[in-house]
Amino acid sequence: MTAPPAGVAVIDGLTACPECDRMHVRLPVRPGEKAACVRCGTVLYQAPRWRPDEVLAVVVAALIAFALANAFPILELRVQGIASTATLLGSVVTLWREGRELVAATVFATTWLAPLFDLLAMAALLLAALRGRRPAFFAPLLRLLQAVRPWGMIEVLMLGVLVSLAKLSHLAQVVPGVALWAFIALTVLLAAVLSYDVRGLWRLAGDVGGAL
Ligand SMILES: [Zn+2]
Known part of the structure; x- marks a missing residue:
């Protein structure tokens, strides 16, 4: 145990x-x-305001929005006078190559790494808890998620980073396409996921699984 x-x-x-x-x-x-x-x-x-299976549905929707936000171009980048559109990760790579390592790292961490980690961790924890199980990864992952969350007001940061990047940088402009709308949807869905108190998952796994 x-x-x-x-x-x-x-x-x-x-x-x-x-x-x-x-x-x-x-x-x-x-x-x-x-x-x-x-x-x-x-x-x-x-x-909790929502049942765990409802939260899981929101997590899945957010993962779909994440996939769409990454599949389509989100930024137009001008490098040496040539304009080209790029996906989120493509933009990070271009920014890095242009010597803007700090901006590239910030964009990567706030708009890609943090939301993806949170969503995958939530999916894994919810799936396990709903089946009444606490696998070996359950407690460490729950602790990690609790430790990481206060650091990022992820949902606020994500859009802010993207907008300020486009405003401050002469290099980038936001493309008003599928990726941007998916990104905005992701921001809203993520805010809902983050409002769920993950401490309840530990108890839920025990309740569903019966006596420990
Ligand atoms: Zn007290």
């Missing part, structure tokens, strides 16, 4: 505050409600 991730301390219907360790009896919460620590006010858990 693996240990639950940080912030998820559950012992037979009891839950401990992640900040001050005070124990609480776990009571059911209705959608939209939160349970807070009586001593320090830290949110212990909250009722």
Whole structure:
């Protein structure tokens, strides 16, 4: 048996505050409600707005939007007077070759790596939890996801990076095509996925799978 991730301390219907360790009896919460620590006010858990299978559907939709955003050209790049359109990854490669390594790395991390990691991690965790399983990767991946999330207000950053890149750089212009709309859809879907409290997945896997 693996240990639950940080912030998820559950012992037979009891839950401990992640900040001050005070124990609480776990009571059911209705959608939209939160349970807070009586001593320090830290949110212990909250009722998810959506069911896990609904979240999974949003994750799949977001992955499709991600694929579309990457399959079609999103930026028009002018290099040595020649204009050509490029996909997101193509733009990153061109920017890197043009000596704009920092911009290339920022665009890659915020618009490609971070959303893809979050979506794939969510898909893997949700699929496992819905089948009542906690495979070996479950706890480490959940911890990693919790550790990474606060760093990126990914959904805000993504579009901002793209727009500021086009505005600030004389090199790039956003192409108003399929990729841009898919990218905007991805931003909205990702905001919904990120609002889901992943700490509930640990408990869900246990509930579906029965007693530990
Ligand atoms: Zn507390």
